[in-house]
Amino acid sequence: MAMSTTSHRLRSLLLVIALAFGAAAHAQVPEASPAALDGIDAYTAMDLANAWKGQAVTTFVTPQAVHFVFPDEHEVIVSLPADVMVVSVAPFLNHTHPCLTHYMSSCQGELVAVPFAVRAVLADGTVVIDEVLPSMANGFIDLWLPRGEAVEVSFEIDGYRTVGVLSTHRDSPTCVTTLQLSPVGG
16 A cells, blocks of 8 residues: 555654654663663663663563663563553554564664654543653653553554553553554544
């Protein structure tokens, strides 16, 4: 199927944004080493795991912890908070990959450095996220959500939108790559 003019314009906008954010994303990142992880919290661990993509460390997140496995097989595990977990979501237009456990070191989403309007709402109507969040260099957006919930999420940009329900239970996926953007009203 041929891309519409709107799709081409969106792709061009996304490329410009990705190039603009790319250089700044790698500034001032500590070298990938177990010592860099001493005393950090889960939020910082996720930031480092994302920043270290392409370095010689395997990083992934489970509902319980952020894991770092170094080339010598030394593993550092940083526990997630008891009340929240992270679900990494890669909204997409055309290309995705199947995934359940998010590997920050290797998962790559289609849409890089895209500012999405993100809304996350609990079943009782409580809004837990309602802001513009950019996708990272890996095409994912890390959402820190309350545990034990079914959370309706929506992602929107330039006339495209997707909606889905994320789960935050002890066996829930930490990688969601199934939310395809569609034209709003189309």
